[in-house]
Amino acid sequence: MTSITYASSATQPFSDEDLKALLIKARDNNSKLGITGLLLYKDGNFMQTVEGPEDAVRELYKKINADPRHTHILKLLEYEITERSFPTWGMGFRNLNDVGAKEIPGYSEFLNTGLTSPFFQKNPTKAQKLLLMFRQTMR
Template sequence: MFHVVYASSALQPFSKPELQALLEHARKKNAKLGLTGMLLYKDGNFMQVLEGEKEAVMKLAAIIERDPRHKGVLILLRGTSEEHLFPNWTMGFRDLADDNAAKTPGYNDFMNTPLTDGEFSRDPNRCMKLLRLFKKNM
């Protein structure tokens, strides 16, 4: 199973209905492509993991990178794993600005860190740790 993780910044902050529309479309398309993953959004920044068959992941990642609704796409991680890291979601989603995200055990460590912060590109384990927090607590 191949996965890629990136961070990016929205050109303009997404409203809840805009995020909902993006997700609805993404989930339908990911299901068709056999892809899974998770999208985090916080204060205008995204972090997303996409996983599945390598060619399909790379192709979609290239499409997403060209999406004019965001910029500064920075690949944080690329790799393979024995199994799906996020098997149950065509695209899990959390808005980390929501109150309940703050209650997620372990999130304290990340609360003041923008998703595009250099700490994630410097240390890919940090972004996996963040993604796993929300995998456990969806």
């Protein structure tokens, strides 16, 4: 299996309804493809991990890349995995603009760092750390 993590910038502001529609579609597709992962949204930027069978993940990443709803898509990590990081989530989601995000243990380190910040490009393992932080806190 393969895991890909990227960050991107929305080309339009996403309302809660827009995010919900995106997630419903993504979860429906991903369950058919055996893909799991986590999507973060903050200040108009995304960070996402998609994991699963190599071919399916590569195909999906191509599709996501071509999606006009976001741009400046920057791959942070791509590596082979034998075990999933987000096995129970067809696509987990967290809006970091929501009140309460501040309370997530460990998140304070990233509070003022944009998801598309060069910091994550220089320190891709920090991107992974940020995403993994949500494993414990998500429903």
